[in-house]
Amino acid sequence: METSITIRNSKMLGQLIRDTRKQQGLNLETLAGLCGLSIRFLSELENGRETCGFGRVMRVLDALGIDLIAQPLGES
Template sequence: MIVRTPADLGAAIRDRRKQLKLDQSTFAKQIGVSRQWVIEIERGHPRAELGLVLRALNALNIRLDAAVDQTDRSLSSAIDIDAIVNKAKKSRP
């Protein structure tokens, strides 16, 4: 699943918690937060503390992958400074 919004992340957390047959209270106790925090993160609360989010993901065995999307068009037009320098060196008399 590609997570692009807080709501996407909340849905992933909720789905995995349910797969593990954990209710919100039990999960909250497991990671040291309130049940209300679990409710908010599962609803996509955009201001959740990152440390707590990472703790929740770890408890659910959800891997966070910070891979770079190689299909990003803006990167394909990047300037290769090494190629420019090498070309300039070769053209000198």
């Protein structure tokens, strides 16, 4: 079953990433190895830091199997 979640800010995205990582039984070290990023970066991302680079965020989403779908506000 696919679930769609509306992400409005970096904190919400970080929470989605953290929840998905934990559901998959991954710790930060394992996820860091899967996507080639540092544990520090992943921790900052999960905590909603707004300055995380988009390309690196996309690598994390890809490693977790999360698709990013954007649509204009007001469309459902």
